[in-house]
Amino acid sequence: MEDFEILRKQLIWSRLISAVEEQAQTVIRTAFSQSVRECGDLSAGVFNRRGQMIAQAITGTPGHVNAMAICIEHFIDKFPVDQMKPGDIFCTNDPWLSVGHYHDVTVVTPAFYKGQVVGLFANTCHIVDMGGRGLGPDSRQVYEEGINIPIMHLAREGIVNEDLMEILRTNVRNARDMEGDFYAMIACNDEGTRRLISILKEFDLDDIEDVGDYIIQQSQDSIGTAVRNLPDGVYENKMTLDGFFDPIHLKACLTIKGDQIIVDYDGTSEASIFGINVVMNFCIAYTVFGVNCIIGHNVPCNAGSINVVEVRAPLGSILNVERPMPVSARHVIGQMLPDLVFGCLAQAAPDKVPAEGAGAMWNPMFRGGKTAISAEVLASSPTITKDFDVITFNTGGTGGRPLLDGMSTTAFPSGVRTPPIEAIETDYPLIVWRKEFREGSGGAGQYRGGLGQILEFGCQDGAPFSVAAMFDRTLKAPKGRHGGCNGAVGIVRTDDGQILKSKGRQTIPYNKKLVLEMPGGGGYGNPKLRDPELVRQDVLDELITSQAALEDYGVVLTQDMQIDKSATQTQRS
């Protein structure tokens, strides 16, 4: 019966999404690096024989997902699908072919059924160390940033490529975690393959080409419809970021025409001479993510939902760099793109778009031991720790939203989570002395911006250590929207008040601590329109001071913390 055919395709669709979620859970359960197992810095998906993504796990982070979605075609260009053999597994971490820096490794496994490839499973995971200088913005060329794995066999017909593994083991600081993560990624795709085959058997299919086309078409159509509902036009927005030495200007021109969206970054600053550059894949990933958050957040991510947006960036600009420019800390710029795109979309859909937030995560990459710190500190410090390398994932506040406050200390646009402090301190000699809301950092607004947080890091016994800083919005604040105020800018300093650079590796001397004060989100709407009771609640919770209640919100509170209604009315009029 034809009616049931549509239903069946929808069932298979839901089944495929479930299968890739199982794939993602497998890698989380088996991975070694904290970034994958505790923080979810990964993605997993299934592709058709032509390399188009059909389904992607709910668990995962957008930079990975959307970049991975467009990288599979490079794999099948080099290793045509009809020449793949059962047991073959491929991998790469080439920034330009995959996810934008060496730490993100993509593993692709063809799924065989009845003697032929019926789909490709891929996953991308953040591996903490891939050699070179380690994650950080200090390199001048990509060669300094680690070891490049060109697209190649990770396993041939079931036998792991021991030559590759040996080269990798001898080039990284933590061979066990790196190797363990590769095995986790293999297990992840194996799980996906098992699920796919059982789906094919149950529904008596030979492949997922037809169903895949249906999924892609439906997704593309529905995003297309959403785009058609927006007014045609050309919408521009600009953003200035701290950069390494000089400010970086990002410029976006978003054109809506029928069911198409074109985002053009012409006019954006040239590539940095340090490793905060973005490759095209990563630029597309976060651009598409930003657009889809506003117009298609109900549409599962696949080739269809990605196709609707065309992204252009001038070759050689910071959003589309060429080899051998360094790219390690590319998230600092790339994760700002959703806010940049939001600024364009806010003109087309004024009541749907939040204010700007902290944007890029604040991920301090710590290193301890003799080789980690400056020569003078090394000479004078009474204690030195064992060698260690660890990254934590942290974030500021998100922007105020239409009808809702921004979220305090919540990752956006990134989808990763922070590791527990008790886990960090069990595994590494770091001590986290403070992790709490940064009071007053949320931009005032009818809907207040989310608060950033303050983190304070030291080392056991006061030992010196270094941090690769890759933080932004320390000079330019996240902007409010529709009359909302800006969020607070971030601050990087030591506990005795010495201001540190926002980018680049720096030593924290003996008995000093690193303090990160993260940006708050911008406010949404005129603060004088905020419900006075909510302002009072914010004061009671010490998220803002009563002085801020008066000055920013025009709300007067009495000695016993009640709202002085008439004084408030006067103040607000």
Added chain:
Amino acid sequence: MHDIKTTTRVGIDIGGTFTDVVLETNNERFTSKVLTTLSSPADACMVGLESVVKQAGIKPINVDIIIHGTTLATNAIIERKGAITSMITTRGFRDVIEIGTEGRPEQYDVNILKPDPLVPRRRRFTIAERLNSAGHVLHQLEESELEALIPALDRAGTEALAICLLHSYANPMHENAARNFFAKKRPEWFISVSSDISPEFREFERFSTTCANAYVQPLTSKYLTEFEARLKTDGYQCEMMMMLSNGGLTTVQTAKDVPVRLIESGPAGGALFACDVTQRLGISKALSFDMGGTTAKICLIDNHKPQTNRRFEVARVYRFRKDSGIPIRIPVIDMVEIGAGGGSIAEIDILGRLAVGPESAGSVPGPACYGQGGERPTVTDANLVLGRMNPANFANSLLKLDIAAAETTLTTHIAEPLNIGLIASAYGVTEIVCENMANAARVHTIESGKNTNDRTLIAFGGAAPLHICQLADKLSVNRIIIPANAGVGSAVGFLRAPISYEVFQTHYQHLDHFDIKAANATLIEMETQARSKVKLGASPEAKLTTNRIAYMRYHGQGHEIAVDLTNEPLGSNVAKSLQRLFDTEYRNVFGRTISNIAAAEIVSFAVTVTTEPYAAVTTTASGIVEHITHATRTAFDSAVEEERSFVIVPRENLQVAKPIAGPAIITEKETSVVVSSIFEARTLLSGDIELLRTDNRILTKKT
């Protein structure tokens, strides 16, 4: 005293909507179902008790034991009706319970909500003190720090206090000092301490669990004290035991100390009910499936034991999504709960896909066919249109179902937008809801390293029997059991529960330099603690069993798997044998080991002490009924995807010896069992209904 010899036993389950009471005596079972009285939950209990005692023809004094489970604690958290709770934590960490993981439960939706913490920021206070991960003092706690907080805690109106310090699982010294101080200064406060309530690392979960305990403690304590008094007044002289979330029983006093462990005790009773079915029918691998009006709950049962877990979330605020609720770290029966029930609303999403749930029409306004103002199509409306329910005979004929309303809403909201027929749209709704449940079951079994296809499904709850054949097809299951008394399953399950207590402790050790003495000392202390809790309730001669588990992982990994330990003290070769046990378990779950690159380590121990489970009362099926000519009704058969003529058989007419072949509908007081044409149904001597697959072809459907 809880004594194995007791003969008259009562189970009381207070749910959100109904309070169920079950009495078992001399191999007979009496049941009662009354509406829950939220303002004073004991009222409904007393009404129910009176009813079953009367039915049994006995007096309150004849009841030997009452076993009680309640959603009181869960509801207090969901509805935010707990105590005014304050929290004391390490300076610099005021916002741990609000910041959580810094993550979002969904990537693309900018309008998601995160759960409000149980203790608002204004009542979270910090003190100068600090331990490191080994439990060594980095900053000594001074009493003056505690003294200084008293005025602020008083001003906050504190009723309950949660003390949550970093690394207290490794050394409870500072937490204990704080507890002793406040217990002396403010004896009227309820105090919960994180190293007691949940002594394991990961501060967000531990703190959150401790705050939840404090939050529900005054309320639970008051209720239990009052209820016990009321029982005495009405002539019930017996002991009352409380059902815990892990399926064990404990004393009222322990329940008052650790009320957070009462959360989800109702569903735990349901799982025990299913376990009991597997026990009496000798089923080694099962999947229990409890589907009601709003949600479906699924639990894996191996060798008559439910799967347990230590992670749990309560009060999820975003589509039942993981990470959108308040994490609770307690021993729980591991159940997946998804938004799929009879009231789940069906719609066409923006992709033109048919989607069902998690939004539910609830009981008010309810499905469109209830005629109470519900306008959107629900799963129940779809079942009615498919002919699976009798519109004239629903809920003891209290409610006449309006089939025209169901047809209209399905046509408008589903069939027309999809451009398909009415029947196809109704079938689609049931297919999607079953698919959602099957997917949840599948992901859950994968996460547990298990399979669904060799299991028996045990179905209960009002909506489960309508869909069970469809679900069985999706999970490749061949055998289904619909137990007797499924409507009051949880309360019956309570009566099967053993007295049991689990103690958990983080105990971090590498296998390659393993301190056997320290490990044995920890295990012995844990067992002593668990035994003392169980002995409070068990009779002196009761046989106690100890179960010890090591949670292990490869050094460098973040997630542990459970490895069973024997009850012998760990000996000199323990490292080798633990490595072997771990490798075996790891291979079972993930298909391969990686011992070549990493060594194994222990992260935590769990020790459970338990009495034997209580043997079941076997209700027998009534004798062979004479051949009766049955009515028929046209209904949709999922096996052939066509309408067929279904035989209608009242449950009491179903015969033991003679199976009835599908398509058939077995009617009961509260629900109907829909038997598709590739299953046959019969009553077992135990009174349960068994459905067996008669044709495997359907497992591969044509596209």
